[in-house]
Amino acid sequence: MPDPWPGILFLIFSIVMESFGRFRAVEEALEAFQQFSEFARTKFKAHPDWLEWIKSREISDPGHFRGPGRLNIDWMESLSRYPSTLQGRIEALKQLKQREILRIGFFDFSLVWNLEKVLKNLSLVADFCLEILLKLAKEGHPPFCSFPFAIMSMGKLGGNELNYSSDIDLVFIHNGSDDHHDNANRLGKKIVQLFSFAHGGFYRIDLRLRPEGHSGILVPSLKYCENYYFSLGESWERMALIKARRSAGDSALAYEFEILRSLFSFPKHLTEEMFEEVIEIKSRIEKEVLAEDSRKRNIKLGEGGIREIEFIVQAFQVVYGARFPILQGRSTLETLDCLYECGLIPGKEVEELKRAYVFFRQLENRLQMVADLQTHLIPDNEKAKEAIASSLGLELEQFETLIESHRATVRRLFSSLFPLSNEKKEFIFNLEIFSDPQKAKRDLQSLEGGHSFRTIKSLRRLLPLLEEKLKNMVDPNLCLSRFVQFTDKYGLKSMLFESLASSPKALELLLRLFDSSSFFTEILLFQPELFEDVCRSDGLYTKKTVDDFYSELALIDKDHKIRFRIYRKGELFRIFLRDILGLANLLEIEEEYTALAEAILKRAVQLCHAHSNAIIGMGRLGGKELGYGSDLDCLFIGNNLSGALELNRFFSEMSPVGILYNFDFRLRPHGEGPIVLDEKVYEDYYRTQALFWEIQALHRARFVCGDEQKAQKFIRFVDELWLDWSNHIPWQEFFALRERIQKERDSHVPPIYRFKTSPGGLLDIELGLQIWLMLRKIREPSLWKGFLWLEKEDPQASHAAQKGYLFLRKVESVLRRERNSPVSVLPVEGQSQEKLAKLLGFKSAKDFMEYYSQVLESNLKLFERLTSQKLP
Template sequence: MEALLEGLPESLGERVLTHWRNYLEAADQPIEPSAELARVWAFSDFVARSCSRNPDLLQGLLGSGDLERSYGEGELRQRLDAALDGVSDENDLGGRLRRFRRLEMTRIAWRDLAGYADLGEVTADLSALAEACIDGALVRLYEWQCEEKGTPCGSDGRTQQLVVLGMGKLGARELNFSSDVDLIFAYPEEGETRGGRRSTSNQEFFVRLGQRLITALDRSTAEGFVFRVDMRLRPFGESSTLALSFDAMEAYYQVHGREWERYAMIKARPVAGDRQAGEELMAMLKPFVFRRYVDYGAFESLRDMKGMIEREVRRKGLENNVKLGAGGIREVEFIGQAFQLIRGGREPTLQRRPILTVLEALRGFQLLPDFAVDELVDAYLFLRNTEHRLQEFADQQVHDLPEDDAGRMRVALAMGYVDWSAFEVDLRQHMRRVHEHFEQVFAAPQREHAESDILDTKGVWVATQDDEQARDTLKQIGFNEPAQALKALANVRESHSYRALSAHGKGRMDRLMPLLIGAAGAMDEPETALERLLSLISAVARRTAYLALLVENPMALSQLVKLCASSSWIGRLLEKHPQLLDELLDPRTLYVPPKRDEMTNELRQRLIRIPPDDLEQQMDALRHFKQAILLRVAAADVSGAVPLMVVSDHLTALAEVILDEVLELAWRHMVDRHGRPQCGDELACDKGFAIIAYGKMGGIELGYGSDLDLVFVHSGASEGRTTDGARPVDNAVFYARLAQRLVHLLNTRTAAGELYEVDIRLRPNGASGLLVTSVEALEDYQRERAWTWEHQALVRARPVAGDPGIAERFQAVRAEVVSHKREVGKLRREVREMREKMRANLRKDGSQGFDLKQDRGGIADIEFMVQYAVLAWAHTYPDLVEFTDNIRLLERLAERDLIPAVDVSLLTDAFRAYRARVHQLTLQDRPAVVGADEFADYSDGVVRIWQGLMEPG
């Protein structure tokens, strides 16, 4: 042994030799010492003492091979049950638990110090050991108490069992080596015991059972303890009863629950007793922990908690504490759990318990930059390993770094360093980085800026300035009409919505409004910006978490002011759907609408977190997704980041992605109920169903408020057959119900709004026709009975979702019908008559200005000319059926010299200019009408071309 200790400091070597001599005296057949044993004993008096006092323990660990292998799933519990087999009473139970705990703690520490197990395995084993001991003891104690007092039952006579919630690190399976276990006891419902000598209430039964469980685990005997138990996290703390019913638990958290208790409950998990009932309890408490909205209001409470932490560190002198000191383990956990409280209700991925998985989720959501997550993860692993080295030495709950040279050298060597100074350099660097991120997350830049602002915008809002002073302040900020702004602010301050706020809510409003006033004053039209912002703030004020979001995030407030100043439509969108304020946090994504494949991935990520049978949540998720993408497209539009054609591309792609997903939802529902439709052998069908888009969606020209013109088709090969499910229906019935469900999912207005207004009147025979038509019936109708205007509509039709085989069949029908040779004079007359009828019906009231869509020389005239040209010449030039959008069709007409290139140039320029102006007006909530002179050159040119093409001499 002395030879194996060469290279170790003398103080460590002497301790190991002492333990080795004790071992040799106690062992009947001593083992040969090894370098591994010398190293482990040098770093852990606890392991050395356990082995030297109980040579059989060491012999068993070495002989079994358990030191060199990981336990399998559930193996630790199996070993405990074997160790408790035949246990006779509570004294016997306590002794067996303590001996088992010492054996397994020795094994865990040895594997850690010898390098056989990483931190994840160590904490998982420690947590599994605690969980096994708690549940193993509870099973025996419950049986004995039922024999004495009867079995507790609920109102329906069913047996009741205790539920033990593990809090903190136990709940997250992150227990440290000498950790307490924080527990909460609960039981399903009130009632009485049955079958005992005398009945007692369920509460009395479970309180007594909890007391016995604590004694079995926590009491120190000659053999030590199992785990120290801390019950202070239970409702009402130390002053309350030890166990509460589920109803009492729920009532407590609803009425009395405080912010720190939400923080504590994040990691809560059933660890013993009735696990199924425990999961039901967690589901009951989930709304308390994870609010359904983005809860930036939690930042205020968390910042208060942060202040308490820092004061505690200073008061207790915890600078060298790897858990509680600045940059310690608790700060890493606090960062992760802060985001969980704030965003966990909206992002189920953040409802995880282990901190490392939470940090990775924050990386995935880009809530923390990659470098920050990397540094926090590295620091956490380093600090937790250091914590274990400190605690494994003597099995004591210590977190302070040693101050003596021997202790420091022991920790440094156990962490793989040659000396203390090298270890301390890395330790301080990790803790410095953690604290920097901690400070960054909880910084309050808005508040600091407001408090240091020279101009008293707060005085303007709370009316501590007289009118003249307030007007002068607003003038200096940038307002042109300060009296108008003052009146608007007074209206909000005196409104019912403001007066109805709680003191807490008014405090948030009073912090936000000075910031809002200052930001609005910097806009080109500050009065307009302020008016829109005040309308929005008044609408969302009752949900004060949104006020907190804007106070806490300078970037979000900045983007809100900019967007509302640019567009009243965006302001209304945010007013209706305030959860979109969360989108303002990151301008890197706000002004960069996603491409189609990115939209598809984002939507599926949102839906995959929702239970497949929860239609309400699925519908809300679809609507929230659409609104978020709409906001990003509009933000990019008003900022000039994307051109007109790309705006429509994004809006059309958004509709296609949503249709794809809605069709999948409707399809799964129908197949679950009735099975799949049986198709004919002559058609290799997928769903045998497709969605055809007409109008603006078919032409890839959707605007912000566009509805969807849709037609549904199915395979004729499926007619006369039924579905293959347990409740089969005729295929035609299946497809009709599928289409009805599709329309329902799209049209229905929920609390989250609606997806799209759907128009299905373009189907064969219009409103009187079948909701779903076979491809063959559609072909027959288009050939034999369709009106010219229906052929015009077909020019802009294209498949957008569903079975590729059906889509291909439809395209063939469309090409054939559109390319049919027509009598040009008759075609021209019918198209012209339809145009005049449309103009008469759709022209906006009043003769002032130029209606961009319906007046002569406007958008509809261009569209009708394109449709006429395609129907007139496609039989000669089949490639005219290739596209459905007006711009590419015009370009193709110019390439074929069917319309002079100079005229096509004017038409495309006019079409783009008109549509760009329509988008701008939509974003300002104004009708598509402009001054008569604004586009006079374009409209005159379009009229001239119309007369030449549609009204020849």
């Protein structure tokens, strides 16, 4: 008896060979495909030759590969059937695309190809079309070929996971110079225009994933992309860039973008807080994008859908991709296997996610295959639902059970894999620290409103620290309001919040700045970058000299008026921060302010051709004691009036960034007339007409810059004059002047509030020490050095003088820095006085006023002691 098995095996082989996927033959499969897909019926009816083409042995062979070369041959052959215009070539390309989609859909519907093969072939066709469109866009435009240009695909196309009716997410990039920017954008616009020529049935493109989205540059340079992603890039952009892949254009440029993708999407230092952000993004999609009635039907964005699987994969890639390079791939299914290999997700759960992903992507393809529409909604019509189920080889009940089962599994795994997905207690700001809680509440709402998740997350980290620091501020309401203004001006809020949350000292410094000065707050709001520039440099710990400032000013080679003003503001800001941080004492702050003014004077004298005049510093400039809001008391000696006038304009002319300094020439002869005079005029005036107070003012005279020979001659004259007057001090005139000043200056407030001219105020210490030095024939411009002379003879008096003077100068400094302007009286109003007291370290205004009164009393006694006279 013959062996039956060879015949049986031949019969089985014949059946297998004749069957086509889940159908018995190609014809049966094609018939079912047309019944299922309205799109297929319409196209085959319009193009009967396409049906014959698919039936052909070569094309119906699932193993036949149709790559870019074969597609290009078919496209070239089809061109003869269309007008020889650009529109005709685009139409030929569209028809080629639709025919290829039908072939892929047919193999998909018949279950001849698995999901991965279907998605890769759909992506391959899209890549081919993009290469052709780029070629067509460049034709006839030589400038478009003069720089590297690439089309990077994102999303499903980037991952080689494209479906039938999805938009294709693209980013255009170039690597030309700034001169190529316009042509790069013109090329980008041309490509967009070519897509529109297809008039439907082609690809819809989405360019919103480029840097800054729809408001960004259409074709950014590679450098622009780098700057954007690493300064402004959000976590969702890290996830999106995972899929970035070259679809068309310059390969070398695409490779450089690939390096950028690797560094940005897979950072070395990223915490699992990233998972919390994924939860927030997904929650926002469910709330804002999906209507309530579509959440259960949407297999992409709904609960337990495709997007949750993609989020799981991409979040793990971003967090662990740098540690495990194997995770840096683009395919969702391949990466799921890698997550298991890296020990990040158990094998059982990986398999569950893969099964759900394959099922939902196949279902997605079926939904879109029906009418070539971009949909992710399961139909609510029973008949339509049955057709979809049948196309997957399932009964309706099985189909619905599988959907619910996979949804539940994905949602369960999504929740379990993100440990930070549990609800956290929202931080509640303590409004009791504010004098005006409602105002603070509005400011906090403004601070929290309208930000990306990354920014909100950074702000949440910052808020507890912000509350802690605000508690220690004198005026928390004011500090918070100014902080909100600063964040609005700063621009990169996520970076700012992250930086401040990581640096409590920087946050405290910023708030103390807002607490201390309106003037410096305004500088910072005008130039927000100053804060970071100063804090990052060593400048806060450096006391600059005249030479240091001068060297930096010498580097400014144009627009001197404006750029000198900007430079000065930056340096004032730096010195101010040194002050409020306690990195320099009052004497050092005054010396540095003076050095800045001197350096600007020295450089400006050259620029204004005024160097033939000698500039003598008087007052606090002469004593190297310039402070906030100080004018420059000067004498100009020489004959160069035009240079002096130009210098005065250079300093005091108002510009959009303010002035440099105001000169004060009131100490010149008669306090009026030309601002520059010959030395002989000065000598004649001081010898024959000057009053004693004018002579006394000369004790501060010091050469600053300009003609040194003239200056030294004048200084020798001053020394002789000073010595001569010290032999016959007119005491009556001296005391009469002091009394008149005390009565007339700041007479609008009670004497106790006049910290400068009140008995025992700053004026008494200055006048008293000057007279003491004059009695000993010592001319010392620096008051601080004058105290050292006093210390040699009377240490107790010197200590008392320095203590009283320093306290009042600190009071003055705190008041002056508010507006960077002269102030000589205390605030009378209670709230302002309270703030001053706290800024000076007192618990209350009462404590401050008690100590202040004691200082005035002590200084008055010291004045009597220094003058060796009893007050009349």
